[in-house]
Amino acid sequence: MFKIKDECGKARTGRLKLRSCTIKTPFFMPVGTKAAVKNLSPEQLKETGTECIIANSFVLSLKPGSKLIQKHGGLHEFMKWKKGIFTDSGGFQAGSKDFLVGISDKGIKFRNPYGGKAELLMPETAKLIQEELGSDVAMALDDMPNPTAPFEKVKQSVIRTNEWAERFIKAKIDKKQLIFGISQGGIYKELREFSAKSINSMDFDGLAIGGLAIGETKRQMFAALSATIAHYGKNKPRYLMGLGSPEDILVAVEQGVDCFDSILPTQNARRATLMTFNGTVHYKTSKYSKDFSPIEEDCDCYACKNFTKAYVCHLLKTYENFGLTLATIHNIRFMQRLMEKIRAAIRAGDYPAFRKEFIKNYKA
Numbered sequence: 001m002f003k004i005k006d007e008c009g010k011a012r013t014g015r016l017k018l019r020s021c022t023i024k025t026p027f028f029m030p031v032g033t034k035a036a037v038k039n040l041s042p043e044q045l046k047e048t049g050t051e052c053i054i055a056n057s058f059v060l061s062l063k064p065g066s067k068l069i070q071k072h073g074g075l076h077e078f079m080k081w082k083k084g085i086f087t088d089s090g091g092f093q094a095g096s097k098d099f100l101v102g103i104s105d106k107g108i109k110f111r112n113p114y115g116g117k118a119e120l121l122m123p124e125t126a127k128l129i130q131e132e133l134g135s136d137v138a139m140a141l142d143d144m145p146n147p148t149a150p151f152e153k154v155k156q157s158v159i160r161t162n163e164w165a166e167r168f169i170k171a172k173i174d175k176k177q178l179i180f181g182i183s184q185g186g187i188y189k190e191l192r193e194f195s196a197k198s199i200n201s202m203d204f205d206g207l208a209i210g211g212l213a214i215g216e217t218k219r220q221m222f223a224a225l226s227a228t229i230a231h232y233g234k235n236k237p238r239y240l241m242g243l244g245s246p247e248d249i250l251v252a253v254e255q256g257v258d259c260f261d262s263i264l265p266t267q268n269a270r271r272a273t274l275m276t277f278n279g280t281v282h283y284k285t286s287k288y289s290k291d292f293s294p295i296e297e298d299c300d301c302y303a304c305k306n307f308t309k310a311y312v313c314h315l316l317k318t319y320e321n322f323g324l325t326l327a328t329i330h331n332i333r334f335m336q337r338l339m340e341k342i343r344a345a346i347r348a349g350d351y352p353a354f355r356k357e358f359i360k361n362y363k364a
């Protein structure tokens with residue numbers, strides 16, 4: 001299922017075999033919460049080198065309903081995406097005051113934004129929904145506290161996350177759907193270690209690190225990550241949820257993380273911010289309106305091969321939808337090129353030098 005190929009310090013490359021495809025690791029997943037990556041068709045997404053996306057099973061269960069998608073032939077068929085799909089369970093939405101009613105040992109009570117009805121999401125229902133969707137990888141339901149919440153509160157959520165993880169595993173019927181457990185623990189080393197050991201001891205196919213990159217300092221984040229990874233078995237893929245900044249991905253890969261997802265490239269595109277190996281540029285305030293060169297000289301994406309900075313600038317300034325498409329294609333291709341370069345550097349055994357060089361140029 002997961003095979004390590006090359007190692008450079010703690011960083012590693014590998015292959016993750018899913019039922020729809022095999023993915024080269026470390027890899028980056030664009031976010032397609034509601035079964036679409038914003039502003040892209042599946043063909044455009046595939047052309048960016050994307051091998052896997054992450055959708056949100058809880059959001060899809062509210063609209064259009066997981067049973068409808070199942071009837072449609074599953075999520076892959078529904079959205080015409082033949083490659084990998086991870087589905088998140090909804091634990092993250094519990095952090096949103098718009099959704100959350102309350103959390104008990106039983107599950108998470110949400111207010112359905114489409115109609116206001118209260119819905120109870122339990123580990124068992126989270127698994128059932130993800131099986132109905134037929135994703136490649138189902139994420140366990142976790143109780144995600146604010147990472148800097150008081151120790152006792154985070155401890156309670158770690159204990160609950162363990163109990164929910166066990167219930168989630170018991171609810172598994174679909175043998176071909178991989179399941180990933182999620183550890184929590186906020187910024188507390190002791191809790192991170194306890195949570196990592198517990199989740200690692202359970203029968204999961206992959207191990208995720210949750211509740212990070214949401215407001216704590218970078219120092220706290222990387223300390224929590226290293227406390228977790230120290231107790232994660234080497235032979236299972238490790239997924240740091242929600243981390244998307246290129247500098248942070250580079251540090252996490254160095255610690256041995258294999259899998260990432262973030263809204264960053266698509267959100268940046270919607271804010272007219274283009275990502276390049278020489279840093280990010282805000283196109284609405286850039287001096288590019290008379291620049292006839294591509295967004296990035298050596299980028300092989302559809303936007304860079306066909307259009308100029310001047311054109312992309314014009315589209316973004318005039319709110320043309322095609323501008324968002326071009327910006328999204330380029331930003332996602334940037335992330336995938338970054339991951340390709342990361343894998344090549346690990347393979348070549350010079351990952352630390354690559355990381356240093358990247359940071360130097362990206363910050364320049």
Ligand SMILES: [Zn+2]
Nearest residue numbers: 299301304330
């Ligand atoms: Zn490009």
